[in-house]
Amino acid sequence: MNILLTGGAGFIGSHLVHRLLSRSEHHIVTLDALRYSGNLANLGDLDGHGRHAFVRGDICDQPLVEALIREHRIEGIINCAAETHVDRSLLDPASFVRTNVVGTGVLLEAGRRAGVRRFLQVSTDEVYGSVETGMSNEGDLLAPRSPYSASKAGGDVLALSYWATYRFPVVVTRGTNTYGPNQYPEKFIPLFVTNAIDDQLLPLYGDGRQCRDWLAVEDHCAGIEQVLLHGEAGTVYNVGGGNERENLTVAEQILACLGKSKDLLRFVTDRPGHDRRCAVDCSRLRGLGWSPQIPFEEGLRATLRWYQEHESWWRRIKSGEFRQYYEEQYRRRLEEGTACGS
Incomplete structure (x- = not known):
């Protein structure tokens, strides 16, 4: 399949590009605007790869999207492009609506007009909102609680409407909190x-x-x-790891693995609309033959090793635009915070 994969220089997108190229004969065109979290270093080992091409561009640029679909004879679109960080969505909600709703609409319409055979919308379990008990399944009412999750819910609903209205072959995945190498250091574990x-x-x-x-x-x-490859058109699939952990527990595991003191922990003012718990039922995806393979403790240790061994990757990021964002987001919170055990 000739695939247009958007957001492929980001965290999940770059891992997906590598997986698809290594496991199949797909030809992939990666489209990424290279905003703050997009990083060409995540694709650096693919320079000169015969089945991969990188294009810098915005998914809201309709002429560009249409041209890429036409020129590369695109048969499938995977939309990983998104503004994804809840904290940033509280500071600039409009950019989240633009990318996650308007951009998704541009891709859907261009794909529909071109007769693309498959459209996969990569989404998040946060569209379900806070789940006090039990697990969210794909038919549950959406109850997003932040501009980020609301904009992702909007993109999901728009995508599914293209199946109901046009029979455009859309599928949606809703993943839980994802972690691993190359993740931008604003997110919980890499931060x-x-x-x-x-x-x-x-x-x-x-x-x-x-x-x-x-x-x-x-x-x-x-x-x-x-x-x-196997999902049913017009269907949503939850993707979860089955590794529920409280944030405090994960923070303590990180400190223990690195040999650091719990004195580094600070309890700070919570963010508005913070989901208390997220959990999903993945029975539908398991029915396709998938199941998670990596236990959390094993995956966390491997992730920690990667950040220890790739300091140049994250230090370059944390010395740039990130520093201003971090100061705005956390400086006052940390000054007013409470030490662990106080």
């Missing part, structure tokens, strides 16, 4: 790992008891691939 390496404080929201299901990026990409 805490890199801060701990430098003996900097770790800002833990609220009481740290928020619970998430952690999913190794390799398992997430395997789930996406399974849905791409």
